[in-house]
């Protein structure tokens with residue numbers, strides 16, 4: 001598979017611990033963290049807010065997104081809103097927050113990620129169909145030119161709602177570390193595909209280091 005598999009009881013707790021560790025070993029003054037969406041992410045961010053309150057200097061953290069649904073920022077489906085509620089409002093500080101805004105198109109975010117160079121941590125989830133970020137099986141953003149770091153995308157099956165903006169595989173590859181969090185029996189099939197190296201979007205993720213934090217339910221074949 002494309003990284004290390006770590007099966008744990010407490011995925012959110014392990015996620016928080018690894019982000020705290022990455023913060024303390026960051027090579028620069030600030031720490032860049034790209035967030036995802038979904039219910040596993042919500043639990044992971046609530047835990048990071050709690051465990052990282054004292055252990056991270058949030059004034060040194062630059063917050064980015066790995067993907068966003070094209071909905072207003074206060075919509076219940078907005079990944080920005082999820083991060084605001086689960087993390088940002090709880091820790092009360094950040095050096096800078098860079099939401100993806102579909103209405104601006106992809107160019108401003110492409111520029112931001114290009115200027116940033118490397119991203120310290122990109123957090124990703126796994127969909128039951130093998131998608132990650134908003135890179136869906138058979139979708140156009142998977143075939144973006146290597147220089148394109150950010151793209152618009154949609155799920156060709158329509159199963160995952162809303163138009164999206166997403167880091168491409170090249171954008172994700174800017175990560176020093178990718179941390180996947182995967183919970184629940186409905187992820188078993190997708191995880192098995194990744195373990196076998198079958199061609200689903202999550203299998204194609206590359207970065208300096210890729211860590212898969214998986215609970216027992218999802219890890220069962």
Ligand code: 6PG
Pocket residue numbers: 036037038039040041067068069079124125126127128131132133134
């Ligand atoms: C999104 C995502 C997406 C998500 C997975 C897992 O915005 O939908 O970033 O890739 O991480 O679908 O989501 P769950 O944890 O809710 O299953």
